[in-house]
Amino acid sequence: xxxxxxxxxxxxxxxxxxxxxxxxxxxxxxxxxxxxxxxxxxxxxxxxxxxxxxxxxxxxxxxxxxxxxxxxxxxxxxxxxxxxxxxxxxxxxxxxxxxxxxxxxxxxxxxxxxxxxxxxxxxxxxxxxxxxxxxxxxxxxxxxxxxxxxxxxxxxxxxxxxxxxxxxxxxxxxxxxxx
Numbered sequence: 001x002x003x004x005x006x007x008x009x010x011x012x013x014x015x016x017x018x019x020x021x022x023x024x025x026x027x028x029x030x031x032x033x034x035x036x037x038x039x040x041x042x043x044x045x046x047x048x049x050x051x052x053x054x055x056x057x058x059x060x061x062x063x064x065x066x067x068x069x070x071x072x073x074x075x076x077x078x079x080x081x082x083x084x085x086x087x088x089x090x091x092x093x094x095x096x097x098x099x100x101x102x103x104x105x106x107x108x109x110x111x112x113x114x115x116x117x118x119x120x121x122x123x124x125x126x127x128x129x130x131x132x133x134x135x136x137x138x139x140x141x142x143x144x145x146x147x148x149x150x151x152x153x154x155x156x157x158x159x160x161x162x163x164x165x166x167x168x169x170x171x172x173x174x175x176x177x178x179x
Contacts, residue, residue: 025047051097090137119178126166130170
């Protein structure tokens with residue numbers, strides 16, 4: 001018998017691997033904070049960038065899943081597969097990556113910049129907007145899970161651009177610091 005990726009046993013194993021990876025990541029961060037190496041800032045910044053890349057990858061992929069899910073017949077095998085993919089993407093990658101990106105980003109904003117600078121305030125506002133997009137996608141996962149999606153594929157194509165536009169503004173603010 002062939003195991004499918006939507007089987008519950010594989011889902012449990014994937015969840016355990018994700019939890020183990022997250023715990024290792026948290027343990028590394030804890031070791032850094034306890035050890036206080038001279039280059040702590042660079043380590044925190046590196047982990048922040050890794051978390052942001054993971055979060056962005058999920059935010060860019062999720063609406064693509066929604067686009068295809070809108071064409072699937074509710075209750076069909078295809079629809080159920082999309083539900084599994086969306087739920088796992090949200091819970092295993094998107095939510096943990098967002099939380100880590102926020103925590104490390106706030107630490108950097110406080111420890112390096114003292115929460116000062118117009119560019120930083122604008123960046124934090126854009127990250128807040130990105131978090132609202134994340135929450136909107138989370139609600140959509142719940143709607144698709146209950147087969148009550150009210151949005152069209154065209155809507156999700158447009159929503160696919162929101163994380164991209166916000167990411168561009170955030171990166172420019174963080175790198176260029178225009179004001």
